[in-house]
Amino acid sequence: MKIGCPTEIKPQEFRVGVTPAAAAEAVAHGHEVIVQSGAGTGAGFEDAVYTAAGARIADSAEAIFAEADMIVKVKEPQAVERGMLREGQILFTYLHLAPDPDQTHDLIASGATCIAYETVTDDRGGLPLLAPMSEVAGKLAPQMGAWTLQKANGGRGVLMGGVPGVLPARVAVIGGGVVGTHAARVAAGMGADVTVLDRSLPRLKALDDMFRGEFKTLYASQSNTAEQVRAADMVVGAVLIPGAAAPKLVSRADLSDMKPGAVLVDVAIDQGGCFETSRATTHQDPVYDVDGIMHYCVANMPGAVARTSTLALGNATLPFMLAIADKGWQQACLDDPNLLNGLNVHAGKLTYFAVGRALGIDV
Ligand code: NAD
Structure with a gap:
């Protein structure tokens, strides 16, 4: 051929x-x-x-x-x-x-x-030709979020891993699928204090079994999600509802409860985004500010690498x-x-x- x-x-x-x-x-x-x-x-x-x-x-x-x-x-x-x-x-x-x-x-x-x-598809119902790009986007998300957290880039001026005597950044990853798992692993590897939220208990159980203690897991009830977002230096949006637009999990009003200079990385932007204030950005101009919260919403993250x-x-x-x-x-x-x-x-x-x-x- x-x-x-x-x-x-x-x-x-x-x-x-x-x-x-x-x-x-x-x-x-x-x-x-x-x-x-x-x-x-x-x-x-x-x-x-x-x-x-x-x-x-x-x-x-x-x-x-x-x-x-x-x-x-x-x-x-x-x-x-x-x-x-x-x-x-x-x-x-x-x-x-x-x-x-x-x-x-x-x-x-x-x-x-x-x-x-x-x-x-694959035999377990996964999408083997989409997964590699989710792996890439997931691993990139904390890297881009960490850059955005730097003061000169509009962020809060917080170092992911902290230093001896200073607490690390708090990272909330919403969605513990392919993107979320890879994002959590990299954020934890950078030394951050990471919590993964998901609405699937079997998924949370699998993550807990696989990554014992590397990061925490939490059921993504509305109140748990809101609490984690309020406390976070960085939130990674990594949810997917197959065949549907991403649900809006953080409203504009919620931004005023967040820490000034905190960072939202909306990986789900290609499905419309999971934060109300998300709009797709490009690698040339990836970050914007809404009410003092920095948003990174690049729709084709794998293109960066x-x-x-x-x-x-x-x-x-x-x-x-x-x-x-x-x-x-x-x-x-x-x-x-x-x-x-x-x-x-x-x-x-x-x-x-x-x-x-x-x-x-x-x-
Ligand atoms: P996935 O199906 O592997 O994982 C999604 C997870 O979200 C599931 O575990 C599901 O239980 C969870 N979830 C659904 N609704 C939730 C809610 N309300 N709260 C908490 N968790 C919830 O999907 P994936 O491959 O990880 O992809 C995640 C998103 O990233 C998708 O929107 C995908 O299109 C996007 N993506 C974007 C880029 C980019 O360049 N921006 C690249 C790759 C993937």
């Missing part, structure tokens, strides 16, 4: 869909890999690294879309890319179709077979990419119901029920 990897064209996207290591494995499986010149530069992979891995470099996205049987990307195809997709071609990337009717209609019209990273994110995503996508290339998408999906769950569009039809329900399109 010919696997094509174009340069990402969405603004501020530095990741790349196929790593040199993945290209080398695909070549070893007898496939041809075509990478657009410069596609890996943002993640630190120059063309020569791909050439050494056995890939071929193409000058343009047009050349790749024209030749490849399967396009492997990171972000959803932009309008110009959708115009280049053709009938029978496979597209393997993040799509996030539910809030995006224009993209959905274009993909249906293209006749391509579109497999979305975000709906591929494009190299790590590319490698983490590449590790997760590789087995699926190889299965599709080795067997063809039909057989690969027949063999693996988890991959089949990724199928969102095929041959002019929407095939994913939740997207159809969200957009009012027959599936």
Whole structure:
């Protein structure tokens, strides 16, 4: 199979869909890999690294879309890319179709077979191609929050780990899933006094079993959450209700009860945010102040560490990419119901029920 990897064209996207290591494995499986010149530069992979891995470099996205049987990307195809997709071609990337009717209609019209990273599942009901980005965002959250806590950056001037004789920062992590667990581990590793709140008792039990004493766990009742937010130097918002907007757990009125210069890191901003005063920000201008409380609300946090994110995503996508290339998408999906769950569009039809329900399109 010919696997094509174009340069990402969405603004501020530095990741790349196929790593040199993945290209080398695909070549070893007898496939041809075509990478657009410069596609890996943002993640630190120059063309020569791909050439050494056995890939071929193409000058343009047009050349790749024209030749490849399967396009492997990171972000959803932009309008110009959708115009280049053709009938029978496979597209393997993040799509996030539910809030995006224009993209959905274009993909249906293209006749391509579109497999979305975000709906591929694993045997435990997890989302293995979303998890690596949650891990990255979770580990980044305390790092960005710690920077924001510094006085010159608008924060309270509190050091995460304290020093001998001075208490560490208090960190409340709301949501103990993938993001929250990784955020808690890093914050605790920096020496902060960390409490993780979740509404799932089984999840809190699992965290308690796994991380004995590394951080505290607390049931996320409204009163417990409000109390932890009031006492915190940093709050990490890491909740997710699948298929729904994030619940608003801190109101504007609550900000006046918080410590001046405290920091809210709203990782759930890509689902609308879990603080009433959150609005999406960018890596260029990540932080703003509301009533003396600093807000960090970058919607694509993994982009800040494009190299790590590319490698983490590449590790997760590789087995699926190889299965599709080795067997063809039909057989690969027949063999693996988890991959089949990724199928969102095929041959002019929407095939994913939740997207159809969200957009009012027959599936
Ligand atoms: P997850 O499903 O692994 O965890 C979410 C947790 O939130 C669950 O344990 C759930 O029980 C808990 N929860 C739900 N409602 C709650 C409430 N009211 N109070 C306390 N806990 C509650 O999800 P995840 O992978 O950790 O993702 C968390 C959020 O981070 C999602 O919104 C995701 O889209 C977002 N995210 C953002 C970025 C970014 O760049 N900003 C990157 C990755 C993920």
